[in-house]
Structure formats: structure tokens, C-alpha cells
Amino acid sequence: xxxxxxxxxxxxxxxxxxxxxxxxxxxxxxxxxxxxxxxxxxxxxxxxxxxxxxxxxxxxxxxxxxxxxxxxxxxxxxxxxxxxxxxxxxxxxxxxxxxxxxxxxxxxxxxxxxxxxxxxxxxxxxxxxxxxxxxxxxxxxxxxxxxxxxxxxxxxxxxxxxxxxxxxxxxxxxxxxxxxxxxxxxxxxxxxxxxxxxxxxxxxxxxxxxxxxxxxxxxxxxxxxxxxxxxxxxxxxxxxxxxxxxxxxxxxxxxxxxxxxxxxxxxxxxxxxxxxxxxxxxxxxxxxxxxxxxxxxxxxxxxxxxxxxxxxxxxxxxxxxxx
Amino acid sequence: xxxxxxxxxxxxxxxxxxxxxxxxxxxxxxxxxxxxxxxxxxxxxxxxxxxxxxxxxxxxxxxxxxxxxxxxxxxxxxxxxxxxxxxxxxxxxxxxxxxxxxxxxxxxxxxxxxxxxxxxxxxxxxxxxxxxxxxxxxxxxxxxxxxxxxxxxxxxxxxxxxxxxxxxxxxxxxxxxxxxxxxxxxxxxxxxxxxxxxxxxxxxxxxxxxxxxxxxxxxxxxxxxxxxxxxxxxxxxxxxxxxxxxxxxxxxxxxxxxxxxxxxxxxxxxxxxxxxxxxxxxxxxxxxxxxxxx
Ligand SMILES: Cc1ncc(C[n+]2csc(CCOP(=O)(O)OP(=O)(O)O)c2C)c(N)n1
Numbered sequence: 001x002x003x004x005x006x007x008x009x010x011x012x013x014x015x016x017x018x019x020x021x022x023x024x025x026x027x028x029x030x031x032x033x034x035x036x037x038x039x040x041x042x043x044x045x046x047x048x049x050x051x052x053x054x055x056x057x058x059x060x061x062x063x064x065x066x067x068x069x070x071x072x073x074x075x076x077x078x079x080x081x082x083x084x085x086x087x088x089x090x091x092x093x094x095x096x097x098x099x100x101x102x103x104x105x106x107x108x109x110x111x112x113x114x115x116x117x118x119x120x121x122x123x124x125x126x127x128x129x130x131x132x133x134x135x136x137x138x139x140x141x142x143x144x145x146x147x148x149x150x151x152x153x154x155x156x157x158x159x160x161x162x163x164x165x166x167x168x169x170x171x172x173x174x175x176x177x178x179x180x181x182x183x184x185x186x187x188x189x190x191x192x193x194x195x196x197x198x199x200x201x202x203x204x205x206x207x208x209x210x211x212x213x214x215x216x217x218x219x220x221x222x223x224x225x226x227x228x229x230x231x232x233x234x235x236x237x238x239x240x241x242x243x244x245x246x247x248x249x250x251x252x253x254x255x256x257x258x259x260x261x262x263x264x265x266x267x268x269x270x271x272x273x274x275x276x277x278x279x280x281x282x283x284x285x286x287x288x289x290x291x292x293x294x295x296x297x298x299x300x301x302x303x304x305x306x307x308x309x310x311x312x313x314x315x316x317x318x319x320x321x322x323x
Numbered sequence: 324x325x326x327x328x329x330x331x332x333x334x335x336x337x338x339x340x341x342x343x344x345x346x347x348x349x350x351x352x353x354x355x356x357x358x359x360x361x362x363x364x365x366x367x368x369x370x371x372x373x374x375x376x377x378x379x380x381x382x383x384x385x386x387x388x389x390x391x392x393x394x395x396x397x398x399x400x401x402x403x404x405x406x407x408x409x410x411x412x413x414x415x416x417x418x419x420x421x422x423x424x425x426x427x428x429x430x431x432x433x434x435x436x437x438x439x440x441x442x443x444x445x446x447x448x449x450x451x452x453x454x455x456x457x458x459x460x461x462x463x464x465x466x467x468x469x470x471x472x473x474x475x476x477x478x479x480x481x482x483x484x485x486x487x488x489x490x491x492x493x494x495x496x497x498x499x500x501x502x503x504x505x506x507x508x509x510x511x512x513x514x515x516x517x518x519x520x521x522x523x524x525x526x527x528x529x530x531x532x533x534x535x536x537x538x539x540x541x542x543x544x545x546x547x548x549x550x551x552x553x554x555x556x557x558x559x560x561x562x563x564x565x566x567x568x569x570x571x572x573x574x575x576x577x578x579x580x581x582x583x584x585x586x587x588x589x590x591x592x593x594x595x596x597x598x599x600x601x602x603x604x605x606x607x608x609x610x611x612x613x614x615x616x617x
Contacts, residue, residue: 035496037530057499057537058466058528085465118375118441119449122416122464289443 008171012110014146015167016041018153019078023049028076029157032067034060040080040110060085064093064107071103076157082116083109083125083166091131098162099138106156107164113203113253114281115169117291125166126281130258132164133231139163139184140231142252142260144205145174148228151182166202170253170291173206175226184229187237193221196309197241197248201227201260203295204251204279210302215309222309230260238267247275247312251305253295256280277308325403325457326446332430333400340393340429351394352561358428359389359561363588364615365424365437371608373441375449379585379598381421383525384492386559387581388413388425391490391521394561395568400431403457409487410476412460414469415494415523416450417600423447423456431458467500469493470520474510477518477576488517490568496528499537504549507576511550516571520551520578523558525585529599546578558583588615 023029023045030052031045037055046053054070056062060081067077079086086109087094098105109128116123132140141156141163143149149167156163180188190205191212200208205226212222223245225237241248248268250261261278268274281298295301299308343351363385370376392398396409413422420440427434432446439445446455450464461472473491480487493503510518524542526533533539543553554567558581567579585599586592589611592603603611 035499035529035531035536039529055530055536057533058496059499059501059537061501089465089467116449118373119417120452120464122450122462287443288441288445288448293443 006173008173009146010171011143011146011149011168012041014149015108015153016044018150020045020048022153022157023052026076026157028074030054030070030075030077031080032056032063032070032077033080034058034063034085036081036110039082040108042080060089061093064090064105065097067105068093068097068101068103071105076104076106078106078108080108080110082123083112083128084123087125087128087131087164094132094138095135099135102137103162104160105162109164109166111169112166113168113170114286114291114294117289117294120288121285124286126254127257128166129230129252129254129260130262133258133263137162138231139229141228142166142201142230143168143228144202144226145172145176147174147176147180148182152228155182168202170203172203175205175209182228185232185234186229187234188226188228189223189237190226191222191224193223194245195221196312197223197225197245198251198305198309199225199227199238199241199248199260199264200251200305201230203253204300204305207300207302208251208305211305211309214302214306220309220313227260230263233263233267235267238264239272242268242272242274247277249277249279249305249308249312251279251300253300254280255283257283275312277312279304279308325455326432326436328401328403328457329430329433330401332428334430336400336429343394348562348565351565355386355389355393355561358393359386360615362389362421362424362428364612365427365434366420367589367603367608367611367615369420369424369437369440370602371605372438374602375441376420376602377417377600378603379527379592379595379600380415380418380494380523380525382587382589382592383558383583383585384415384418384421384523385587386561387492387521387523387564387583388421390561390564390568391492392425392429394565396490397487398429398458400429400458403431407485407487410460410473410489412463412469412473412489412491413451414463414491415466415497416463419447419449419451422451422459426456426458429458432456466494466497467502470503471506471509473518473520474506474515477510477515478513480517481513481515488519490519490521492521492523494528495522495524495526495533495539496536498522498539507546507549507551510576514574515576516574518576519568520576522578522580523583524580525583527585527594527596527599531596543580546580551576551578553578553580555580556582559587590614
């Protein structure tokens, strides 16, 4: 299947709408923010539940600590803050107060990846997947479109566990089929194929689909998997890809140090080695530019993904190693 | 690669700032007001061109920046990393347009460069980057970082027996970050009299008034209780700012609470929260530029 229509969405609206629906049904749900009512699209929530919005001001460490306290007393806090400051500034609160203390806090990283393009590296949240994946007892969820964003909110509200949701701001087309599963450790198979597997998350999912379209015209059958739960990841889908196709390309709007690509590589390397290409942002601070420019700059485009697949096939033709 | 200096402007800046620092505050203020107007006009043009920016905070901090650069700091745009320079840090890095405009007016780089603000591959990122922009001491943008770094600069000055000073400019909303209060304690513990923190007290933050978001008052008392000398001034009165930027009188770090108006100088932006980062239409730009003359 391919992208049905090229209407694109800023997932913050889906996030905010679903959060309000959930809050109507469950009075334990509260929103906690850091002077980010507007940027997290919480204006409607504030109007409807003025008492259930806690704005701690510009103070991210306080933000996450307060959320942990709210959870301790039976509330279900959705912490809504720009992803770079939430994950970077409050990393230890996330580790100690939320994950290690095992409280039901939903960390909602807004405008992740390079959504804040021109605002630069302080505002880019590309390290977050590496950081969050390094913390035990924390689910890491990267929705790819509005439907997955809604599913993620519903799931996180009911999970009873610490989780990190990465809410896209950069506009993306709808990619999830209506019957797509949404569960921990469950990949979504968007396209079947046996030549190469592309595993993509978030903003790169639709680009992976476009790449698969192009490659199909060249006679290359790409399997496209979307992995909304980066943690816990779908180990079986990764191993099947390693076994059944000639290699794996991963694509994420994050540094390649420890996100999706690293997770997939660790599984493949230890259980079923296979050629891989890991697409993402290398370990550099981005130059100035808008989001689309930066994605292009780092090769995070349909062309970039297609090129990686071709490259991998070339390598695997000469290097062997697929089972 | 850092942007090269504008030698002619640097030269003129050096002469003018030396003269202003030697003259009476009220006399200097006349010239500073003129420079502030020019800086404000270029900020509006930069944001108009980029169609992005933080115009409200840029306009509230302009008089502070201009007074610091022309009236209080010892700097040489042609030698931006000169060891004995005073250190200046804009902690509220989202007001990069105001800083860039100020730096270009001093001659740290050519004014034409301002036209590239936030364009692809520009040195002028949305938040200042010291690796690309001369005159920037540390990369800011995430709030709550400038004061700790400035405190370190001031400790280093003391350790090396140097006479240069450190000035850091913060937003008032930014003072909600706990890191600032940690540094405030460090600075007073060390009696860092060469350190000055100027707080752009425009009473607005991103989404609302500071006092409705997370109360800062009694603000001066907070600083005093942390061991700082406090100077409460009109942040648009250049002469008052000049005096407030004078040396510490009690052997302690100095907090200048600069009472300002967000969006200062443009009637329809003044004290309105939405102008934190709203972008004016071209008509509004024309109106703003028309108001920023005379
Ligand atoms: C650590 C961190 N949290 C949040 C933000 C987002 N942010 C940018 S500007 C701003 C408001 C700043 O208010 P204030 O310090 O009063 O500045 P001013 O009103 O002078 O623009 C916020 C919340 C940020 N840049 N850094």
C-alpha cells in the first residue's frame, strides 16, 4: 500500500484532541507543562479542565518531578513540553523519579527531531531516542501520523507505566492502515517485500513508502515496517526481516547513536547478522535551516532511503551474508 | 568558520564607545537612544525577511544590549577573542536577532549578513552559535544556561587576576529555571563582584504574564536574599542603565532588574503576550518601521 493522499498533518492536534477525550473519560488525567500551553496545543484542555492543567513555568526539572508526585498520588500526568528540554534538561528526573520509581507518567515530547529547524541544535531533539532508550523501564513510542498519535495517547493513558511519546510537529501524511495494530513489541507491516526491509519511524515512515514505490519500478521489492514502539521493539519482526530479506535499512529523525537503528542492529548482530544501513542524523550539530532543508541535508528523504537500499543490495551482492 | 569583522565599523565603534564610556550618562544616553533606534529597525527587518523570530523580547532587550555594548563593555570587534575582553552572554538566546543586530552595528561582522538570518546554512542561526558568530561567548537557546556560565567566567577572572568583567542578560521568565538560582548562590558565595546579571523584566513570558504563570515577586528580595546587590531601573532609560552597570559597591555580584516593556517601540506590540514570537505582516512591518523613527 502507498500513501493514500498527500494531505499532511501536524500531529499535535490529534494529540491534543485525544488527550481531551481521554481526560473526559478519566478524571485522573492531568496535563503538566512548562510555559508550553500554546506550543503543546493545550489551550482547549485548559479551557475545559482549568484545574487539571499544572503549568510550572520554565522549569523542566521541576516539571517532571511534579509529574512524578502527581502520579504517586494517583493522577495520570501527561507532561507536555518541547522534546529537547523535556528529555535533555530533565533526564535525571525521568530516570530516577519516573522510570526507576516506576510511576505512571506519560512524557510527551513535543516538536521532536528537527521540527524546530532554524532554531538550531538547542531546539533539535535528535538525541532523545538515544537518551530515552538508555533508561530502563520506559516505553519509547514514536507515532508516525495522527492515527498512531491518537492510539499512542490511548495506550499510554491505560498502560499504568512510564512512557515517552514523541509527538510529531513536522507535517506528515497519514500512513497507518485502519486495521493497523498498536501494541508494545508490534511492528506495522506497511508493504510486503522480500528483497530488502526498510524500518522507519515517525516522519520518515511516509518517506520510506515513497522510496519503496520508486524501487518497485526498478524491480526491487521492499518490505516496509513501521515500528511505533521503539522500546519494547518487535524483535520477531526484526529477525524475520534479517532472515527473509537481504538486509535492513532503518530510518529515523534522530541521531544514529542509539535510536531505532541501534536497537535493530543490536538484535540483528547478536541473533542473525545481516547487512544494514542506518539512516538518521550523524553525531553532528545541524547547520541552520528549516526542517525540510535539514532532512534533505542529512539524506533523510525518499531518495536517500532508496539510495541506501540500492547501496545495500550492491554490498550484499558482493559481500554475501544474507541467509 | 567565523564571520569576518567589518573593520571600518569596528574602528568607529571603538572610538564612539570609548567616548561614551568617558562621558556623563545623560550625555551618552542621547547617542545610545539613536543607536537603539537603528538596532530596533534592523531587528524588525530581519524578522520580516526570515518570517520568524522573537520580536517582543528582541525589542524589550534592545536598550539593555545597546547600553552594554556601547557604554559598559570593553570589546574589540576585530579581536573578538582578545583575552582581556569583557565577557558578555545573552542567556535569553531566543533574542538572537537583537544580539546579531547589535553585534553587526558594532562591526563584529558585516551588516549585510543580517539578511541571512535563519536562512539555510547561515551563520545566523535562530539562537546564537559562538563557532560562527564573533562576539558570542557561549551557545544559548535553552533557557537557564547563561548565569552558570557567566559565573564560571567571573571565577576564572578572579583566578587569573584579570580585571575584565562579565555581564549576562536573562529573561524574567527564564528566572523560573532552577539552574539560575544555583548559580546565584555560587556567585554570591564567591563574592563575584565582577559579575553583573541584567534581567529583562518585561513581565511576560511565552504564554502569559510571569506573575500569572509562576510568580517571581518579590523579585528584588529574592536576589538580595541570595546575597546579590540589586539595582532596580527603567530598562529603557539608557542613562539609568549606564549607572546601574557601574561597578559593584558591596563586593558582591550585581543584579540589575531592568524594568522593560515587551515589544517596546511598536505600539501594537507593546506589552502583548502574542508578540512573543508572532511575525508581523508586511503592513505591520511598515507601521513598526514608521514608529521606530525620530
Ligand atoms: C529550557 C527551555 N525551556 C523552554 C524554552 C522555550 N522558550 C523559549 S522563549 C520562552 C519564554 C521566555 O520568557 P522570558 O525569559 O521572559 O523571555 P522574554 O519574555 O524576554 O522573551 C520559552 C518558554 C527554552 N527555550 N528553553
